[in-house]
Amino acid sequence: MDKFLIKGPCQVKGTVNISGSKNASLPILAASILFDEPVEIKNLPNVRDIDTMLSLIKSLGFKLNRNKKKNSVKICKTNKINTFAPYSLVKTMRAGILVLGPLVAKFKKATTSLPGGCLIGARPVNFHLNALKKLGMNYKIVKGYIHASTKSNLIGKTIKFPIISVGATENAIMAACLATGKTTLKNCAIEPEIKNDLTSFLNKAGAKIKWTGKRTVEIKGVKSLKQVSYSIMGDRIECGTFCVAACISQGRLKINGFNPKLIKTELNLLKKIGAKIDINENEIFIKGPKKIKNIPLIKTKEYDGFPTDLQAQFMALLCKANGKSVISESIFENRFMHVAELRRLGAKILVKQNKATVFGSTNFQGAELMSSDLRASVALVLASLVANGMTTINRIYHLDRGYEKIEKKLAKIGVNIKRISK
Numbered sequence: 162m163d164k165f166l167i168k169g170p171c172q173v174k175g176t177v178n179i180s181g182s183k184n185a186s187l188p189i190l191a192a193s194i195l196f197d198e199p200v201e202i203k204n205l206p207n208v209r210d211i212d213t214m215l216s217l218i219k220s221l222g223f224k225l226n227r228n229k230k231k232n233s234v235k236i237c238k239t240n241k242i243n244t245f246a247p248y249s250l251v252k253t254m255r256a257g258i259l260v261l262g263p264l265v266a267k268f269k270k271a272t273t274s275l276p277g278g279c280l281i282g283a284r285p286v287n288f289h290l291n292a293l294k295k296l297g298m299n300y301k302i303v304k305g306y307i308h309a310s311t312k313s314n315l316i317g318k319t320i321k322f323p324i325i326s327v328g329a330t331e332n333a334i335m336a337a338c339l340a341t342g343k344t345t346l347k348n349c350a351i352e353p354e355i356k357n358d359l360t361s362f363l364n365k366a367g368a369k370i371k372w373t374g375k376r377t378v379e380i381k382g383v384k385s386l387k388q389v390s391y392s393i394m395g396d397r398i399e400c401g402t403f404c405v406a407a408c409i410s411q412g413r414l415k416i417n418g419f420n421p422k423l424i425k426t427e428l429n430l431l432k433k434i435g436a437k438i439d440i441n442e443n444e445i446f447i448k449g450p451k452k453i454k455n456i457p458l459i460k461t462k463e464y465d466g467f468p469t470d471l472q473a474q475f476m477a478l479l480c481k482a483n484g485k486s487v488i489s490e491s492i493f494e495n496r497f498m499h500v501a502e503l504r505r506l507g508a509k510i511l512v513k514q515n516k517a518t519v520f521g522s523t524n525f526q527g528a529e530l531m532s533s534d535l536r537a538s539v540a541l542v543l544a545s546l547v548a549n550g551m552t553t554i555n556r557i558y559h560l561d562r563g564y565e566k567i568e569k570k571l572a573k574i575g576v577n578i579k580r581i582s583k
């Protein structure tokens with residue numbers, strides 16, 4: 162298993178190009194199941210979760226023509242489609258559940274593994290199943306598999322989600338595209354990966370998706386979708402991660418390839434800790450403060466609130482702030498796996514249920530660390546940038562799930578980092 166050796170402290174300086182968004186790519190790749198015509202996706206990040214989703218689509222019988230150098234893939238339907246999504250693939254990448262809605266909408270049946278939980282929570286899929294059931298999908302769960310089918314075409318309905326869910330919103334939107342009649346979805350997740358990218362991708366192919374309210378979307382079912390080529394938006398969480406890298410290390414970065422208007426909440430918070438930030442259409446200029454100010458309380462929320470996927474990264478940053486900060490995690494039940502590892506670097510953090518109190522002014526000392534999940538792992542990388550001495554971060558396969566060439570990007574902006582592959 163690969164590990165990183167990072168020698169701190171350093172100050173990051175230079176330019177970073179943000180890769181395509183993992184969390185926009187995954188539903189868009191799943192949506193390719195809805196097509197009879199070829200689909201071309203560009204600006205696809207070369208990360209492990211994309212590899213897994215493409216393996217899943219290939220295992221369903223689609224023909225893939227992937228060009229990793231050009232970050233693109235062409236997906237073509239064949240006459241040998243099956244509708245079985247195996248546990249072996251879905252267990253390593255929970256977003257595999259996103260093929261359920263498209264398979265049932267297009268092929269009237271699916272047998273997909275339940276994704277199971279992960280370290281950050283139980284991650285149930287009841288909202289996905291309830292919404293698809295309302296559209297006409299019948300299902301039963303047998304030995305960890307969802308056996309789903311529909312006698313005829315799915316039928317458009319009005320559905321209100323009980324809790325805002327990114328994946329359930331995506332599954333329902335994709336299924337509704339080919340349903341008969343109109344579907345209205347209420348209390349939807351409105352992350353840019355959904356409201357901008359997934360919506361634009363499907364509408365470009367002839368779907369009829371219209372956002373009629375902040376969290377309400379109407380989808381008029383169509384008979385089929387036409388051939389489309391689409392370029393994925395920049396990765397919102399990677400962009401936020403590099404903004405934190407500039408702040409934690411008193412560095413200075415020019416960040417290309419992401420629309421800063423989509424992370425107003427995060428940038429305002431970074432200004433509160435003292436960062437200087439200028440923005441252009443697809444550029445962010447960020448200068449980290451000499452003194453990092455604490456934030457009395459940060460609460461993770463659904464978009465456009467502060468994202469849970471940046472919670473760990475901000476915790477690493479606030480370890481360096483003057484004074485105490487409190488982080489409240491309201492989306493997942495167990496997303497403080499990074500706390501124990503930050504403590505190994507010298508952080509003083511108290512955790513009580515879903516609240517973490519971070520006592521700042523930490524003088525990180527390099528240590529041996531263990532990654533646990535994607536975003537916790539990158540928080541350890543951020544802390545090690547400013548730790549005194551060598552830090553080893555084990556099991557960085559977690560990082561490889563969602564950050565493309567991260568050690569190359571970090572080395573280019575002045576970080577002394579090495580990947581050891583065993």
Ligand code: EPZ
Pocket residue numbers: 184187256282283284285286287288289290324325326327328329350469470492493494535536563
């Ligand atoms: C998506 O996960 C993202 N993954 C996650 O990013 C992100 O943390 C999460 O949204 C929240 O923003 C992808 O986009 C691939 P949810 P998802 O459904 O769709 C509960 C990363 O690091 N829930 O919005 O699984 C659920 O347990 C990953 O890139 C149910 O109870 O998240 C959670 O507490 C990590 N039943 C809450 O809702 C359901 O049927 C929000 O989950 C579905 C969800």
